Amino acid sequence: MSNNNNNQFDGDLEKFVRGLFGEKKPKKNKISNIQDVKIEKGKKPVNLRQWGKSAILLTAIFAVLIIIVANIYVVKENEYKVVRQFGEVVRYEKEPGLHFKIPFIQSVTTLPKNLMTYDMTEEEINTLDKKRIIIDNYAVWHVTDPKALISNARSLVNAESRMEEFIYSVIRTELGQLNYDDIINDENSSRGSINDQVTQKVNELLTKDNYGIEVVDVRIRRTDLPEENEQSVYTRMISERESIAQKYLSEGDAEKRRIEAQTDRQVKELLATADKEASLIIAAGESEAAKVYNRAFSKDPEFYELYRTLESYKKTIGDDTVIILPSDSPYAQILSGSLD
Structure with missing residues (x-):
């Protein structure tokens, strides 16, 4: 009885454990099962090693192409x-x-490689007579030796910085040899070739340090005055211009008087010459007229005598002239129409 109860207990315990963990089935070889399935379906087995080599080769080729393109x-x-x-x-x-x-x-x-323009910052310099002036300029330049530029200046920015230092150094030296009035006065300015001089000297400094760049042209764009000096300079410029204007006016008046005097003299000479020629022509005409009169009047002396008398009356008798003549005078008879 007890044995039956024990067997029943053991059987119930075994069922309980199987229900809790499930029944364990004997493991089978997966490779053998796959091979059995493949063989059963009539297909060749896959060579995983060959597929791995192909993938590695393609990856390597792709990486090499990327490296080549990137470089x-x-x-x-x-x-x-x-x-x-x-x-x-x-x-x-x-x-x-x-x-x-x-x-x-x-x-x-x-x-x-192309030409570039570099705008430099404004800077203040002192002239020969110890006055201040503000200079604003620019430079046109280009790279001539890239290897020298990278080796000595390291970068384009550093090369421009060195170029700017050289330019201002040369400009300060050149304009420092001129007086303040010579720089700002347009007519008496001595800055005719200052740009060419600055360009040449800056290139000499750049070549000496082998920076691999060349300045094509340096131009002073404008010159300004410090605010505290502007008014005094403007006043001086106005007085200079007024002095120049007065000089021009004086020269113009003198030239005007000279031209007028010369013209008056020429007019007087022309009038005198004309009067002289007119007198000669009138004299020649009167002489010729006298000859004609003499020839005409010599043919009838009595008519000439009458003509001369009438001419004298025309000159001596006017509108207000009163003449008393005797009745038996020839002239009275002529006027009365009684002369036969």
Whole structure:
């Protein structure tokens, strides 16, 4: 009885454990099962090692292509490409086209090849007579040797900074040899070739330090005065202009009087010459007229005598003239019409 109860208890316990954890089935070899299934379906087995090699090869090719494309650089017409290896310049390219650099070792820096304009900041300088003036100018420049620029100036910004220092140094020296009035006076200015002198001397300094750049032209854009000096200078300029205007007016008046005197003299000479010629012509005419009169009147002396008498009366008798004549005078008879 007890044994039956124990067997029943053991059976119930075994059912309980199976219900709790589930029945354990014997494990089978997965590879053998896969192979059995493949064989049963009539297909060839997959070679995983070959697929892995192909994937690695494709990945390597793709990586090499990416590296090649990433290390190809293009040189344009208006730029230089400077190739540096571990910070040192090994070469530079100036011809347009495609070029290649060594991956992970070399780097490429771009520099412009065309002309550039650099606007410099205003700066105050002292003239020869110890007066102050503000200068504002600009420079036109370009890169001539990219390797020298990178080696000595390190960057384009540093090259421009050195160029600006040289330009202001030379301008300060050149304008420091001129007086204040010579700089601001347009007519007496001595700045005719100052720009060319500054350009030449700045290029000499840049060549000496081998910065690889060249200044094409330096131009002084404008010269300003400090505010405290402007009014006094304007007053002086106004007085100078008034003095020049008065000088011109005086010269004009003198020239006017000279021209008038010369004209009056020429008019008097012309009138005198005309009067002389007219007198000669009148005299010649009167002489010729006298000859004609003499020839005409010599033919009838009595008519001439009458004509002369009438002429004398025409000159002596006017509108208010009163003449008393005897009745038996020939003239009275002529006037009365009784003369036969």
